[in-house]
Amino acid sequence: MTGVLSAEWLKLRSVRSTHYLFGVAVLLIGGAALLSLARVTAWENLSAQTRAENSGGGTTEETILQFVQLLGGIVGVLTFTSEYATGLIRSTFAVVPRRPIVLVAKAAVVAAGTAVMASAVMFMSYAFSEAVVGDRMPAYEPGFGEQLPHLAALAGSVVVVALLGLGLGALLRSATGAIAILVVLLFIGQMVVMFLPEPFSHWIYSALPVSLPDQLAGVPPRIVDGPAGDPVPHTVLSVPGAWAMAAGYVVASLGAAYLAITRRDVR
């Protein structure tokens, strides 16, 4: 098992796509700092009355969450699809005929790699944004200690999406298809729920990966009513419910991957 783990780790770090994805993650940290600067400038140009009536939105880390989730998801997807696309999967399963071991090893290195990546992005984005914004915006008024669980939840949600990508990759064997599903889930899902009737809109909104961090960290729903007083989709899960949801993603994804790789021939 440790042999397979170290082999998968070597595979992950020895291809350029991983370097690019992690490189983009580093750029996002700089992007977050710049975005914070723009936001605080815009905020301070608003009238005192407008500022009193609005919150100014969440932290900058939250606004880049989906992009970090997508990066993590692609890392997961490519872990399997690059092997299917090149045919390397045949060698992989020939040298480790007990295929679930390969799945566990891939899941472990993807989880570890994206956990480090996402934590770095989230914590450093927070640090830079906090330095830029200070206490000039409500979102950054709570200290690091209060923000910690939420930052950890943001990073954790990236790991969940990465493992979801891994499962989709094993199941579909095609990077294009798997990444398309991720994009729908991460970016388009939010728009679609707006058109769903209550209470389904709240349920589906709560199940979306982008809604997980708030619910995992126990942050109450931000906006319940829209500008016209009409209800907008908001989070409804309790903290244990959110953990169960996150675990459900991982279990369903790895379970589907397990069935896919053990039942299918490797051609």
Add this chain to the structure above:
Amino acid sequence: MIEVIELTKRYGRTLAVDGLSFQVKPGLVTGFLGPNGAGKSTTMRAILGLDAPDSGRALVDGRPYIEIRQPMRVVGALLDASSVHPGRSALNHLRALARTNRIGTSAVVSVMERVGLAGVARKKVGAFSLGMKQRLGIAAALLGDPAVLMFDEPVNGLDPEGVRWIRELMRGLAGDGRTVLVSSHLMSEMQLTADRLVIIGRGKLIEDATVGELTKRFQRGVLVRSPRGEELAAALSSAGATVTPEGGGLSVQGLDVPSIGDLAAAKGIPLHEVTPRGASLEEAYMRLTADSVEHKSAGYKAVAS
């Protein structure tokens, strides 16, 4: 030792392998021959546990491949040399494979030297020629120093020097007492490399014999010319041979050259020509697999008419 026992594999409605049984013994190079689409690669994938057979089984050293804990130390296989991630270096590709079976980096380095890739170890595999990829695939097969080796069409796309290198490598591996199974669709190649031939067509066993046996089987008798042909024909027939006139001479089946010579001498019949005629293995192979070729080219006559 590889044993394939009543192996059957279906893909949808296509019967890729159909009740195939054969054994591959140590110390010999066994050629696995058949036209394209005959089921050679499917059989090899089944032996490696990559494809689950519909019925029958394949055993390596008496056990199913998937039960072997560190299979690289038992079986080395080259299936498709192009099945590598183009962005990874040759060294990292082999190291990743080696680590799964707890094979050290020193073994990786020495195998790379053995196949002549030591100079390009850190180059990306995507930049490799097909010949270099074949060598990389063979390096992967040799990593665990296994006693059983399987190569699927290893000489495809190689230059003559590479072909000779692989031929000598396989002969050397068999010379060490290892079991070597090598597939090809070319008899001309196998004739030079293999001791034994397993020939399949449409997933079925057509022939399982040594190269010598096959050569003997496909002898087409002896061509004899004599100024006293009719007299000779009578004498040969009464000695049990089948004699048919052929272009002024006689085609004799059932008697070998010394027997024909002795018989003629005893009768005092002069012989002007005695030629044993063996079909080339290539012809023999063509005839054996004629019925099982998937896409037969239309004959000239068929095209003309």
